[in-house]
Amino acid sequence: MSLDLGKVKLGPHLTARNTAIANVLLRASETILSVPAWITALLLSEKGRRCDWCGCLPSPGCSLKKCTGCGSYWYCGSQCQLQQWKAHHKSICKYYALYEASSAYQSLSNEDKVDAILLSHTLAHLPWSQSDTTQLAEDSPRTVFGSLMQYRPEGFTLPTICGKISSTATNIDSIYARFGNNNFVLHSHLTPFAHGVFPLASRLFNHSCVPNAVARFVLNSGELPRMEMVAISEIRKDEEITIPYLDPAIPLDARQHQLRSRYGFACTCPLCLFQQSISPIPLAAPSDLKSLEATLRLETKVDDTETLTLSRNWNLPSLQEHLYPLLHPAYLPALSETFSKASHEGDYPIALESGLTLLAWYATVYPRNYPLIGMHSLELAKTAWNASIVGISGRSEEETVREARRYLRLAQQVLGVLGPEGDPGGPAEEISTLLELLVE
Numbered sequence: 001m002s003l004d005l006g007k008v009k010l011g012p013h014l015t016a017r018n019t020a021i022a023n024v025l026l027r028a029s030e031t032i033l034s035v036p037a038w039i040t041a042l043l044l045s046e047k048g049r050r051c052d053w054c055g056c057l058p059s060p061g062c063s064l065k066k067c068t069g070c071g072s073y074w075y076c077g078s079q080c081q082l083q084q085w086k087a088h089h090k091s092i093c094k095y096y097a098l099y100e101a102s103s104a105y106q107s108l109s110n111e112d113k114v115d116a117i118l119l120s121h122t123l124a125h126l127p128w129s130q131s132d133t134t135q136l137a138e139d140s141p142r143t144v145f146g147s148l149m150q151y152r153p154e155g156f157t158l159p160t161i162c163g164k165i166s167s168t169a170t171n172i173d174s175i176y177a178r179f180g181n182n183n184f185v186l187h188s189h190l191t192p193f194a195h196g197v198f199p200l201a202s203r204l205f206n207h208s209c210v211p212n213a214v215a216r217f218v219l220n221s222g223e224l225p226r227m228e229m230v231a232i233s234e235i236r237k238d239e240e241i242t243i244p245y246l247d248p249a250i251p252l253d254a255r256q257h258q259l260r261s262r263y264g265f266a267c268t269c270p271l272c273l274f275q276q277s278i279s280p281i282p283l284a285a286p287s288d289l290k291s292l293e294a295t296l297r298l299e300t301k302v303d304d305t306e307t308l309t310l311s312r313n314w315n316l317p318s319l320q321e322h323l324y325p326l327l328h329p330a331y332l333p334a335l336s337e338t339f340s341k342a343s344h345e346g347d348y349p350i351a352l353e354s355g356l357t358l359l360a361w362y363a364t365v366y367p368r369n370y371p372l373i374g375m376h377s378l379e380l381a382k383t384a385w386n387a388s389i390v391g392i393s394g395r396s397e398e399e400t401v402r403e404a405r406r407y408l409r410l411a412q413q414v415l416g417v418l419g420p421e422g423d424p425g426g427p428a429e430e431i432s433t434l435l436e437l438l439v440e
């Protein structure tokens, strides 16, 4: 298969078969590829909350319309209902209630239930027999889906399927074997709401724990959710474009295990190689912790500039050796817990210090402009704002407000690279509102 899509093309890869290659120089925040979902299924917690077709929340003052057939699918209007009916719901509707009540379905985990429904939608969506598919174009979603790599992890079992569709599908097992390692979790404001199949994006993008691109999802009433792949740093022509299949902050062993068991490969990205090279990492002695954290904050320059910008590109390997204990797998969960607990309980001196250390940690481990840096910076800004209202001894209100503004500007800068995604509002709106409240 030869895919050339303007800014990105399919190239060879030594171990992953193919990979996405930049056709041109791509700037941070540039959209590399924009594709509508082929098939989606809402997370169970989102059923009845969002439209089953377009994924949108109902507009203010409106409510979703329930399918009167099965009573289990909801739509923002007849346009969405009609499109889903034609796409797959007509083959599923009258079987859904029995299917949902079946012990085979009930015994699945929530994630597997969503994938079982996604599989049912996929099978009902198009003709699957060979004779029905011979006319499809080379770049049609069905053809590209058929070219995706299959992977059957240990314990791979086909879930129970909804609808009278198994008779038209020639090879359900091989279709499902493309799900675990190719499908995407759709998110709004970085919070998951659905699983989805985007064959073209799956065919193109490999994983790296130091990715240079991430996916955002665009929702418009009446249309299937759209995925946009966005560059988070400058990507040179002919450079590989990679995305994160999981959170790079997960400890090395757990990350490697997930990538091996779910996707079938051993990651050799720069973060994995560096962490392997310094393993086993010693834990910091409690008496050293404060000074190590202060050095990390200083090193990352997160607390000494008026306009807080993370000017470095990813260069974790240049981290001073005595700071390695801060990369111990137990350190990040403990630090996150300290920050959450202190912010929640209003212990602002501790919250602001641990929150800033956390920001320095993220800025060190994540690549530049990684969205979670922005999300954390927004969280930290809110903490600083709350602290300014309550007051912190030894610090003026003005000082704390200035700190909040710095974090807001960093959040705005980092999340601006990702751009708006999902539902209206969200972090970008929150940041603007807070910046207005905290005018100088």
Ligand SMILES: C[S@@+](CC[C@H](N)C(=O)[O-])C[C@H]1O[C@@H](n2cnc3c(N)ncnc32)[C@H](O)[C@@H]1O
Binding pocket: 015, 016, 017, 018, 019, 147, 148, 149, 151, 181, 182, 201, 202, 203, 204, 205, 206, 207, 208, 263, 264, 265, 266, 267, 268
């Ligand atoms: C979504 S596909 C990516 C596209 C795939 N390379 C192809 O040629 O179709 C996911 C699969 O690609 C391979 N893959 C992705 N990232 C990889 C990496 N960093 N190293 C090795 N294999 C990788 C794995 O086999 C994984 O199951």
